[in-house]
Amino acid sequence: MSSPTPIQRVGILGAGAMGNGIAHVAALAGLDIVLVDTARPVLDKSLATMAKNLARQVEKSTIDAAARDAALARITPSTTHDAFATCDIVIEAVPEREDIKRAVYAQILPHLAPHAILASNTSSISITTLGTASTIPDRFVGMHFFNPVPMMKLVEIISGLATSRPTLDAVEALAARMGKTTILAADFSGFIVNRILVPMINEAIFALHEGIGTITSIDQGMKLGAAHPMGPLTLADFVGLDIVLDVMRVLHHGLGDDKYRPCPLLINYVAAGWLGRKTGRGFYDYSSNPPVPTR
Numbered sequence: 644m645s646s647p648t649p650i651q652r653v654g655i656l657g658a659g660a661m662g663n664g665i666a667h668v669a670a671l672a673g674l675d676i677v678l679v680d681t682a683r684p685v686l687d688k689s690l691a692t693m694a695k696n697l698a699r700q701v702e703k704s705t706i707d708a709a710a711r712d713a714a715l716a717r718i719t720p721s722t723t724h725d726a727f728a729t730c731d732i733v734i735e736a737v738p739e740r741e742d743i744k745r746a747v748y749a750q751i752l753p754h755l756a757p758h759a760i761l762a763s764n765t766s767s768i769s770i771t772t773l774g775t776a777s778t779i780p781d782r783f784v785g786m787h788f789f790n791p792v793p794m795m796k797l798v799e800i801i802s803g804l805a806t807s808r809p810t811l812d813a814v815e816a817l818a819a820r821m822g823k824t825t826i827l828a829a830d831f832s833g834f835i836v837n838r839i840l841v842p843m844i845n846e847a848i849f850a851l852h853e854g855i856g857t858i859t860s861i862d863q864g865m866k867l868g869a870a871h872p873m874g875p876l877t878l879a880d881f882v883g884l885d886i887v888l889d890v891m892r893v894l895h896h897g898l899g900d901d902k903y904r905p906c907p908l909l910i911n912y913v914a915a916g917w918l919g920r921k922t923g924r925g926f927y928d929y930s931s932n933p934p935v936p937t938r
């Protein structure tokens with residue numbers, strides 16, 4: 644079988660936190676980008692964020708001004724899906740809701756080239772299920788980037804049951820061109836990283852709930868005793884407690900094992916609206932600097 648044509652033109656659907664970062668890194672790597680979102684102001688905001696982040700890289704001398712200008716010039720913003728017609732791949736980064744993802748696949752499919760790959764940046768939804776919905780399951784794949792994309796080195800490639808080898812090869816080569824290291828995961832809830840990381844955070848919340856330690860001792864224990872760069876409760880606040888709860892529910896439901904039950908204390912924090920950094924309070928209170936443990 645002949646090797647697939649290398650990817651040069653990348654469509655990105657959704658210009659939010661992740662779509663923005665993916666476009667930034669791909670454009671810097673010399674790829675041509677078509678960035679699509681629902682409204683022009685969203686695209687303008689995304690381009691402004693990218694310009695600001697690229698300018699910071701110039702200040703730090705990790706790139707020069709010519710590379711910044713060339714990257715920005717490679718990005719074509721659009722609010723219509725026909726802009727994807729010339730793309731070798733479209734990476735979908737719309738909100739984490741299966742109904743929204745299914746709806747956008749139905750809208751963009753008629754515009755895709757016959758060889759084009761469709762990749763989802765989903766952090767939890769089954770690639771096999773989304774691939775079936777896409778109607779091109781052999782050319783459908785998970786490309787799970789991590790936030791913030793310009794800083795994080797990993798891309799988890801998720802193979803659905805029907806994803807073809809040429810599709811996997813093409814997205815592995817694309818991620819490598821973007822300077823990322825890839826790992827290949829089978830399509831089960833949480834894939835590799837979240838399957839391991841999020842239950843660890845949930846267990847730290849159980850340790851707090853059961854009075855085994857305080858917020859400070861649990862975080863310090865994992866930093867100094869396990870060499871984690873950040874304690875698990877600090878990390879939970881950073882990620883957002885609602886997101887941690889959502890992922891635990893996906894694992895619990897998808898894998899059917901009670902070892903993935905969300906900690907009742909986590910459920911209460913989310914019910915209280917104490918979601919971490921983004922609401923000013925989670926396990927820490929962020930109204931003062933440095934943040935203060937709340938228990």
Ligand SMILES: NC(=O)c1ccc[n+]([C@@H]2O[C@H](COP(=O)([O-])OP(=O)(O)OC[C@H]3O[C@@H](n4cnc5c(N)ncnc54)[C@H](O)[C@@H]3O)[C@@H](O)[C@H]2O)c1
Nearest residue numbers: 657658659660661662680681736737738739764765766790
């Ligand atoms: N944020 C993270 O830390 C993170 C990490 C890894 C993976 N992900 C996954 O990446 C995906 C996107 O997450 P995000 O954090 O960037 O979300 P976000 O809310 O920041 O951005 C989503 C974007 O999609 C746009 N959008 C909504 N409906 C659309 C449509 N029909 N057509 C085109 N654009 C549409 C929105 O306007 C918004 O700009 C999700 O599947 C999420 O689970 C997120």
